[in-house]
Amino acid sequence: MDLTRDGWPLAEQRAATATTRSWPGGPALADPDSWDVVAVRGILAVVLVSLHHRDSLSPTDAAWGSVLWHCDDAARVRSLVTAQLPHAAHAFRGSDDPVTRMWAWLTRSWDSPSSARWHGLRRGIARGSPEPAVDICTGWAAHIAAAEINRERGGHQIYDRVRIVGTPAAGRHGYVRGLAWHLDDTRQTVADGPLGYDVGLDDATGTAVIPADHLAVGTDGLSWPHTAREDSRS
Incomplete structure (x- = not known):
């Protein structure tokens, strides 16, 4: 497997599956077009692709326990991503890179008073907060990771x-x-x-x-x- 080429799509797919399956209240509430789900799914995906580069393994093999440890604190997510992705062949090369775009979205502030500040996405989590999604939603990502561990262990x-x-x-x-x-x-x-x-x-x-x-x-x-x-x- 070409880990550089395949890492991000696999990370996105695994993050999306877990987010929908383990969303609080059930999969029916996991609206893929909401700011909330985009943020949580994105955090999980960038953590998975960062672990993929750090540990030289497929994102499908990264342990949810490691994902949960990092998502226990937004500072850990920031540290992992900024340490790993600059050295990855497909990361931080420019605006056309999907990982770069996702990380830029997760770390931007939302201080515009316009309703378009959420890029046209419906939002429920901390609607009035201008803080970056990575700082607001990492706890939600931890919830998903914990639920996935629990599911694996029955x-x-x-x-x-x-x-x-x-x-x-x-x-x-x-x-x-x-x-x-x-x-x-x-x-x-x-x-x-x-x-x-x-x-x-x-x-x-x-x-x-x-x-x-x-x-x-x-x-x-x-x-x-x-x-x-x-x-x-x-």
Whole structure:
């Protein structure tokens, strides 16, 4: 494979597939013509193509754990891209280069008062902010990467009904609201070991991180967004 020639199209394709599949609220809400999806998809694509150049592997083989580590902080994304792409044969050569165009779009400010400031795209995330998309949407890209890791490992998905097992709190029910990973800064990826989940329990305010081996599928027959607390009031 010619990694230089094939890297960007493969990175774009993988980023687009993941963004649609793991978009918060489901694929139906991942509007490909929205500023939000273009930004998140673009961040994932430039990270994947940067890892492709850094590690000399296909973007299809870059680990989502490494993508998540970088997307945990927009500064890490900026550092990776600006360190890797200037040395790539197809990057930063001029306005005709697709990687250059994507990075310029992700790092531009949006301070024009005109509605055309979003290049005619519909926008929902931080509509009033002039900050660059890479600074606003990297957290959203991290959400996509975390969901992809979780899918690979066969874990619970967002809004799954779960119950606590194997602890004094066994039997309590709630919903998965987020995915909790421990980041390994030395290896620049997620750490090995059990995955934890950010769970909103019916009988508590807020959420709590619970290790994966202390959660099982819920058995009370409820599904999002209904809770046992609501049932007790009816």
